[in-house]
Amino acid sequence: GEDVEQSLFLSVREGDSSVINCTYTDSSSTYLYWYKQEPGAGLQLLTYIFSNMDMKQDQRLTVLLNKKDKHLSLRIADTQTGDSAIYFCADQGNNRLAFGKGNQVVVIP
Amino acid sequence: DTAVSQTPKYLVTQMGNDKSIKCEQNLGHDTMYWYKQDSKKFLKIMFSYNNKELIINETVPNRFSPKSPDKAHLNLHINSLELGDSAVYFCASSQEGGFLTGELFFGEGSRLTVL
Numbered sequence: 001g002e003d004v005e006q007s008l009f010l011s012v013r014e015g016d017s018s019v020i021n022c023t024y025t026d027s028s029s030t031y032l033y034w035y036k037q038e039p040g041a042g043l044q045l046l047t048y049i050f051s052n053m054d055m056k057q058d059q060r061l062t063v064l065l066n067k068k069d070k071h072l073s074l075r076i077a078d079t080q081t082g083d084s085a086i087y088f089c090a091d092q093g094n095n096r097l098a099f100g101k102g103n104q105v106v107v108i109p
Numbered sequence: 110d111t112a113v114s115q116t117p118k119y120l121v122t123q124m125g126n127d128k129s130i131k132c133e134q135n136l137g138h139d140t141m142y143w144y145k146q147d148s149k150k151f152l153k154i155m156f157s158y159n160n161k162e163l164i165i166n167e168t169v170p171n172r173f174s175p176k177s178p179d180k181a182h183l184n185l186h187i188n189s190l191e192l193g194d195s196a197v198y199f200c201a202s203s204q205e206g207g208f209l210t211g212e213l214f215f216g217e218g219s220r221l222t223v224l
Contacts, residue, residue, distance in 0.1 A: 037150075040217070040218075041215075041217055041218070042113070042199050042201070042215025042216050042217050042218055043152070043199070043201075043213070043215045044215070045212045045213070048212075086150055088152065096154050096157065096165055097154070097213060098154075099151075099152040099153075101149065101150065101151050102150045102151070102152070104150075
C-alpha cells in the first residue's frame with residue numbers, strides 16, 4: 001500500500017462525465033476505496049469495491065477494477081458542481097489505508 | 110453533532126515552540142489515527158491507536174508524541190516545531206481498525222503553520 005499513483009487535475013463541464021484513474025501496488029488489498037475531500041474538510045468515503053469484483057455501480061458512480069494491471073478508476077456520471085473536490089483512491093495493506101496523491105476535479109457550470 | 114472533532118482548526122506558531130492538537134470522536138470507534146496532509150495534498154499516516162494502544166507508528170520524528178487517554182480521544186503533541194511540520198493534520202477513527210470496510214471517519218483537519 002505504499003505506492004498509490006493518481007493524476008492531478010481534471011476540469012469537466014457540468015452534466016458531462018468525469019473519469020479519475022489510479023494505479024496501486026498492493027495486490028493483497030481486500031478492498032479498494034475512493035474517498036472525496038471537499039474544500040476545507042476531511043475525507044469522506046465515497047465508495048469501495050471488493051477486490052474480486054470488476055465493476056461496481058453506485059448511483060452516478062461507477063468503479064472499475066483491473067486487477068491484472070492494478071488499475072482502479074472512478075467514473076462520475078452527470079457531474080454536478082457539488083462534485084468539485086479532491087478524490088483519493090486508497091488500498092489496504094499492512095493494516096492501514098494508503099492513499100494516492102489525489103485528483104482535483106473542478107466542475108465548470 | 111460532530112462525529113470526529115479536532116481543535117484547534119488553525120494554529121500559527123514560531124519555530125521551536127511546542128504545540129498540541131486534540132481530537133475526540135463520539136462514534137464509539139475503537140481505532141483512531143493521525144494523518145498528515147502536505148501542501149501537495151499527499152496524505153500520509155502517522156499513528157494509529159486501538160483501544161488506547163499504539164498499533165501503527167510510521168517513521169515520524171520523535172518530536173511527535175501521540176497520547177490516547179481513552180479510546181474516544183487521541184491527542185498529538187509536537188515539540189520543537191520546524192518549518193517542515195507545516196501541514197494539515199487530520200484525525201480519523203474507524204471501527205475494528207477499519208479492516209473490514211476501510212471506512213475512516215475524518216475530522217475537518219487542523220492547519221498548522223510554522224513561521
